Amino acid sequence: MSVLIDSAAPSTEVLAAPLAAGELRASLHGRGQRLTPQRQRVLALFKRIGEGSHLSAEEVHQRLLGSQEKVSLATVYRSLRLLSSMELLRELELPEGGRRFELAGDTHRNHxxxxxxxxxxxxxxxxxxxxxxxxxxxxxxxxxxxxxxxxxxxxxxxxxxxxxx
Amino acid sequence: MSVLIDSAAPSTEVLAAPLAAGELRASLHGRGQRLTPQRQRVLALFKRIGEGSHLSAEEVHQRLLGSQEKVSLATVYRSLRLLSSMELLRELELPEGGRRFELAGDTHRNHxxxxxxxxxxxxxxxxxxxxxxxxxxxxxxxxxxxxxxxxxxxxxxxxxxxxxx
DNA sequence: CGTTCTCAATAATAGGCCTTGTTGCGAAGA
DNA sequence: TCTTCGCAACAAGGCCTATTATTGAGAACG
CATH class of the missing domain: 3.30.1490.190 (Ferric-uptake regulator, C-terminal dimerisarion domain)
Structure with a gap:
């Protein structure tokens, strides 16, 4: 299953998360839900920052805007909730207020x-x-x-x- | 470009070669051609027997029939020619008559x-x-x-x- | 004999249309 | 302040149709 792409840029769909994309899509469809660019962007962001880091909704929003990926704040909240319910993200219970999310640990790095x-x-x-x-x-x-x-x-x-x- | 086709196994879709099938499809579409079960079966057969082995058209036909994969002899010939033109298979020039085909060597085992x-x-x-x-x-x-x-x-x-x- | 061709029947796709899940925005709630 | 709601606009995916590449069976070819 090799992936050879010549021009790098907008082909992120396929390259960024070959397995994840399929998995995510299947998982969503199983629930009668859809795979949208916004949801992919939110999840991709967490993949990018790595497993350890956690972000608040606002931070996710800012980071996405910063990388030219338009997603409304409301959608960020909705996506975070959805991805968490799918156990792709985990919601951290930080006592000092703001909720934060991180990539769920089931993203095997060596699987x-x-x-x-x-x-x-x-x-x-x-x-x-x-x-x-x-x-x-x-x-x-x-x-x-x-x-x-x-x-x-x-x-x-x-x-x-x-x-x- | 290596292209992997998953075999007849249904559950293999997701794991075996999700992208691979897409690559072959894309490659065919680029030429205005279609991805058919017959073509997949022929290529899958060569994948199965491994890189070293070579088969004649008739042998391919027999092997496919033997594994409950119906492909007419004419289609075997057509598929062999097509896959060879795509450089997925290579036609061997054996002096003793019958043409034989083998998996093109660009299927890196360690790539x-x-x-x-x-x-x-x-x-x-x-x-x-x-x-x-x-x-x-x-x-x-x-x-x-x-x-x-x-x-x-x-x-x-x-x-x-x-x-x- | 091995291979290719003929041609009606088959089926893979593209393109529309439609349904309905989602989004974005601003208001409202906690 | 952080988060969720309401609603009109949007768009992903399913379904259907039309197009046409492909197949299968057998004849024809060399």
Whole structure:
């Protein structure tokens, strides 16, 4: 599932969050809801700032405006609530007032898939070696790692037998 | 450009190669052509047997029939020609008659992407460590490795500056 | 014999239209 | 002050239709 894009700019839809976009869309559809640019922008912002950071609604709003992504404040509130209800974001209970949100921890930074191309059987695994390689690659280009996902396409024993037989 | 097709497995859609199918589709559409189950089946077959093996049209036909995937012989010929023209398959020039086809070698088994989620900038890299991890994961489950692709989602220096600024 | 062609039948897409979830804005509530 | 509401305008996605690329079966080709 390699992604090769030539011109970088407005193709963020596809590139920014290949897996997330599909997941988010499916998740929304399952609830009869829609995938809108605004919701993507809000979630993408949290992906960008990384897992640790938390933002208030107003901060989200300002950051988005700052990066030329127009989303009204009301929609920011609505999106934060929605994404939180979907457990993509987590609402922090900070005692000093303002509510803040952060990326829910289920965004595996090191979560890989072993998929049989024959039957679709999927095994999940983690690998510190892969994570290390991803970090090295990112650092090598001066990038800041967000997450890395290794997709191993393979043939399970059963399907291999069918093929060879 | 590597293009992966998911096999007949229904649940594979999301995990196996969500973007890959899109790439092939886009590639076809760019030429005013369509993505059909037959074309997917032919290409998927080659993916399954792996990079080394080569098949004749008749063998492709038989194998597909053998796995309950109905594709007429004429369509097999047409698909082989089309996929070859797209450089997804390569036609072997075997002196002893019958033409044979194999998966085009540009299907890197160890070809990874470092993608900036901010601007879409993409860097490609290879990593023997990742390949090794993929092989280990496959072998650990008794799978036969076909290829592994690591997608590293990150933030490039420029976008990181914007975010932090 | 392996491969390509013919042609009616099939089906992948594009393009509209429509339904209804969402957005933006300003007012209202806490 | 921070957050939610109300409502008209907007737009994502589903459905349907028309278009036309593609398929399947068998004849024709070399």
């Amino acid at each position: 890989h898939h072993l998929v049989c191309v024959g039957c679709g059987r999927t095994e999940e695994f983690e690998s510190s070696a892969v994570l290390a390689a991803g970090e090295q690659a990112a650092l090598g280009q001066g990038f800041r790692l967000i997450e890395c996902v290794l997709n191993v396409r393979a043939l399970c024993p059963g399907c291999a037998a069918v093929q060879n037989g | 990874h992407h470092l993608v900036c989620v901010g601007c879409g900038r993409t860097e490609e890299f290879e990593s023997s460590a990742v390949l090794a991890a993929g092989e280990q994961a496959a072998l650990g489950q008794g799978f036969r490795l076909i290829e592994c692709v690591l997608n590293v989602r990150a933030l490039c220096p420029g976008c990181a500056a914007v975010q932090n600024g």
